Amino acid sequence: MTLRNVVYVLAAIAVVSLALLLVPQIISADMQLEGDLRTIVTWAFWISFIALIVALFQYRNVPGAREVEVEGPGFARFLFNNTASGLFWLPIRVFLGVSWLQSGLGKLNNPDWTQGGTALRGFWERAVAIPDAPARPAITYEWYRDFLNMLLNANAETWFSWLIMLGEAAIGVALIVGALTGIAAFFGAFMNMSFLLAGTASTNPIMFSMAIGVILAWKVAGYYGLDRWLLPKLGTPWRPGGVFVRQRAEEAEV
Numbered sequence: 001m002t003l004r005n006v007v008y009v010l011a012a013i014a015v016v017s018l019a020l021l022l023v024p025q026i027i028s029a030d031m032q033l034e035g036d037l038r039t040i041v042t043w044a045f046w047i048s049f050i051a052l053i054v055a056l057f058q059y060r061n062v063p064g065a066r067e068v069e070v071e072g073p074g075f076a077r078f079l080f081n082n083t084a085s086g087l088f089w090l091p092i093r094v095f096l097g098v099s100w101l102q103s104g105l106g107k108l109n110n111p112d113w114t115q116g117g118t119a120l121r122g123f124w125e126r127a128v129a130i131p132d133a134p135a136r137p138a139i140t141y142e143w144y145r146d147f148l149n150m151l152l153n154a155n156a157e158t159w160f161s162w163l164i165m166l167g168e169a170a171i172g173v174a175l176i177v178g179a180l181t182g183i184a185a186f187f188g189a190f191m192n193m194s195f196l197l198a199g200t201a202s203t204n205p206i207m208f209s210m211a212i213g214v215i216l217a218w219k220v221a222g223y224y225g226l227d228r229w230l231l232p233k234l235g236t237p238w239r240p241g242g243v244f245v246r247q248r249a250e251e252a253e254v
Contacts, residue, residue, distance in 0.1 A: 003059050010052040017045035021143070042143040080216055086223030092210050093175050093185075093221055099207060100188055101172025107165040117161030124148045124157065127198040138199025148198070167191065175214075178225015182218025185211045 020041050079085050112119035128148050130137045139145045151160060167187065174184035189211035192204040214221045222228070235241025 003055065003062055007052065007055050007059055010048045010055055013048040014045055014052055017041050017048065021045065038142060039146060042146070081219060083220055083223045085217065086220045089214060089217050089221040090224050093178065093181060093214055093225070096185070096188060096207060096210055096214065097172045097175030097177075099172070099203065100168045100175065104165050104167070104169030104172055107161070108169065113161050113165060117157030117159075120161040120164065121152065121157040123198070124152050127200075128152070139197065140199075141197065144197045164191070178222030178227050179230060181222030181225065181227050182215050185214035185218070185221070189215065 021038070079088065107113040107119075110119060112122075127138045128145050137145075139148070151157070168191070171184050171188045171191070174180055175188070189208050192208035192211065195202070195204045196208070219231070222231075231241070233241045233243045235243075
């Protein structure tokens with residue numbers, strides 16, 4: 001089977017499984033998939049979707065694969081590529097960093113988070129609860145409720161709370177100092193989305209939107225920070241930086 005056919009098959013599985021999850025719910029709440037069937041379809045969607053992204057990334061270099069040749073606006077090129085725009089992203093980056101650092105340190109100083117994760121368990125229990133009609137549950141998507149219930153049944157709050165606390169603090173420090181800014185912003189957006197899926201709005205919509213901008217501007221968002229030196233040294237997975245190029249050259253000489 002060619003790579004193109006693999007892409008088509010994975011796309012078909014992802015579309016059909018997503019339709020099975022969403023279309024019945026749109027028509028009527030009583031038509032939703034339930035139990036093991038819903039779990040199987042949910043896993044089929046996520047596995048096929050992630051595999052599709054990987055296959056598409058590999059497909060980009062296949063002869064015949066086309067790119068849309070439409071030049072973007074100059075302002076967008078400036079905002080996401082010009083080092084001067086780093087001054088625009090600097091206050092946004094620092095705001096996000098301080099917010100994450102304060103959140104992480106606040107949890108680290110809270111015994112309900114550090115001693116057994118009771119605060120996190122309480123949050124999960126409130127999120128998965130299904131109130132009596134006509135009130136709507138906090139979680140909209142059943143697959144996310146199933147995920148949180150799995151964590152609750154495994155008593156995962158004892159270690160997951162530390163993952164959240166240290167993750168928030170690490171994201172905050174990385175964004176403040178501008179170290180691997182795009183990666184830090186990605187994990188920050190991922191946590192924002194996790195809180196949103198659990199039904200918690202708060203500042204998450206604003207922080208998520210800002211984080212997406214920083215991710216898109218990863219090349220310059222940390223220019224007025226450590227990325228000014230880190231990115232040329234480390235490079236990217238598709239183009240290694242000076243450290244790895246020098247290391248390969250030394251290994252070739254041996």
